[in-house]
Amino acid sequence: xxxxxxxxxxxxxxxxxxxxxxxxxxxxxxxxxxxxxxxxxxxxxxxxxxxxxxxxxxxxxxxxxxxxxxxxxxxxxxxxxxxxxxxxxxxxxxxxxxxxxxxxxxxxxxxxxxxxxxxxxxxxxxxxxxxxxxxxxxxxxxxxxxxxxxxxxxxxxxxxxxxxxxxxxxxxxxxxxxxxxxxxxxxxxxxxxxxxxxxxxxxxxxxxxxxxxxxxxxxxxxxxxxxxxxxxxxxxxxxxxxxxxxxxxxxxxxxx
Numbered sequence: 001x002x003x004x005x006x007x008x009x010x011x012x013x014x015x016x017x018x019x020x021x022x023x024x025x026x027x028x029x030x031x032x033x034x035x036x037x038x039x040x041x042x043x044x045x046x047x048x049x050x051x052x053x054x055x056x057x058x059x060x061x062x063x064x065x066x067x068x069x070x071x072x073x074x075x076x077x078x079x080x081x082x083x084x085x086x087x088x089x090x091x092x093x094x095x096x097x098x099x100x101x102x103x104x105x106x107x108x109x110x111x112x113x114x115x116x117x118x119x120x121x122x123x124x125x126x127x128x129x130x131x132x133x134x135x136x137x138x139x140x141x142x143x144x145x146x147x148x149x150x151x152x153x154x155x156x157x158x159x160x161x162x163x164x165x166x167x168x169x170x171x172x173x174x175x176x177x178x179x180x181x182x183x184x185x186x187x188x189x190x191x192x193x194x195x196x197x198x199x200x201x202x203x204x205x206x207x208x209x210x211x212x213x214x215x216x217x218x219x220x221x222x223x224x225x226x227x228x229x230x231x232x233x234x235x236x237x238x239x240x241x242x243x244x245x246x247x248x249x250x251x252x253x254x255x256x
Contacts, residue, residue: 037070039063047073051084099256101143107133108253109154111205126150147256148181148199155179155202162213163195170236172217184251187212189219200254204246211243 036058047070048060057077061070099105106113114128118137125136126146135143156179167173176194188196195216201209214237222229233240 037061039065049073049077049081051081057081099144101135107147107256108203109151110202111208144256151202151256152179152199155197155199158202158209159197159213162210163217166210166213167217170214170217172220174217174220183255186247186251187216189216189223191223193220203254204250208243208246211237211240211247214240 038058038060039062040060041063043060043062045062047062047065050058050060057074059070059074101116103116103118105116107116108114109128114131114133116133116135119134120136120138125141126143126149127134128150135146156177159179160177163174163177174189174193174195178194178196180196180198181200182196182198183200186198186201190196197212197216201212215233218229218233218236222232237243
């Protein structure tokens with residue numbers, strides 16, 4: 001089975017002008033960490049750090065504070081930030097905020113993050129090319145809907161291919177495949193063996209996608225979550241618990 005994992009986190013720093021700068025991550029184990037610098041004429045000397053609900057570290061600083069000083073302050077708060085992120089992650093759905101779809105924003109696809117770039121004069125409104133999501137700026141379409149449509153298309157292609165592969169391999173062929181917009185129910189199997197998968201699942205690594213596919217294919221044979229069902233899933237995929245744990249810990253990241 002194919003298996004891809006999330007890459008190292010990238011820190012995005014925004015100043016009050018909206019300019020985006022990439023910097024090396026200060027955290028080896030922090031997933032998708034961003035920090036934002038907000039400069040204020042009214043703030044005279046002190047710097048303040050807070051963690052937003054989406055996991056973004058926001059530093060409030062006086063207008064002319066040097067970047068080096070901000071960086072040293074940020075580094076001095078690593079332990080505190082790590083504790084706070086751990087607290088947020090232990091609360092399902094805690095780290096969420098509306099997407100702004102700005103250059104430099106990062107979007108998940110198959111367990112990896114890809115930055116967003118705004119471009120002019122392209123035929124397709126949204127493409128993923130050479131590790132960058134490219135969004136056409138000369139149109140009035142809703143960027144969120146463009147991403148949803150893109151994810152749904154890729155989900156249909158990938159899930160259909162993998163369901164067909166594993167279904168034939170295991171002798172468990174569904175009557176159909178449907179792509180849904182469910183937020184937390186990543187897959188389901190109907191009484192007539194039609195499988196449904198949330199498009200959001202295509203943001204997860206292949207290893208997690210394969211777990212959900214095997215899970216739903218197993219329901220073709222056993223329609224409940226009995227001990228017998230889980231023993232059967234374990235036989236088909238011995239490490240399913242590790243893959244399932246990924247969704248428990250990081251499922252809240254599969255959002256637009």
